[in-house]
Amino acid sequence: MSMMILGLSALAFSALRAAPQPADQFVEALSALCGKAYEGRIVSPAASGDDAFAGKALVMHVRDCKADVVRIPFHVGEDRSRTWVVSRTETGLRLKHDHRHEDGSEDKLTQYGGDTVSGGMVDRQEFPADPFSKEMFVAGSIPASVTNVWAMEVHPGRTFAYELRRPEGRFFRVEFDLTKPVAVPPGAWGYSPN
Secondary structure, three states, X not given: OHHHHHHHHHHHHXXXXXXXXXXXXXXXXXXXXXXXXXXXXXXXXXXXXXXXXXXXXXXXXXOEEOOOEEEEEEEEOOEEEEEEEEEEOOOOEEEEEEEEOOOOOEOOOOOEEEEOOOOOXXXXXXXXXXXXXXXXXXXXXXXXXXXXXXXXXXXXXXXXXXXXXXXXXXXXXXXXXXXXXXXXXXXXXXXXXX
């Protein structure tokens, strides 16, 4: 009887250990969009100060999907300078913002983002600003950004969302309609899948 209980306990432990984590399921849902592009719209209040995005076509393209990294160029009108990079870490996920000039060189404000601090949810992951980003924001005279928390959501067959929040009230959110793929846009400036 005790051998049977030990065997069942070992089997149950093994099943728990092998269960997919929310971050893994999130990346799988994101990777399922690979090769497709979707148009989005700002759903945060107009008073959130995002005039640079207002009235422009917003298109995200899940362009490069590997086991450990997914790259998503985000186009704002004709501006192809932004790529979101979601990668795996030992404890969860990392989001970085890769900003480039038309010639492919890095913008002075680039590679900022953060790592998840919890397992998150299957359909939502949050990324508080990491130390590298905080130092960059302070050095770049934008200290309010040190409290940034970015989030991404994937609701398969419905929506993808990108979000930025700050405790003092800053809120920016774009939602993309996953039911209507659009034509794949040209590559992001300086985009490199390597």
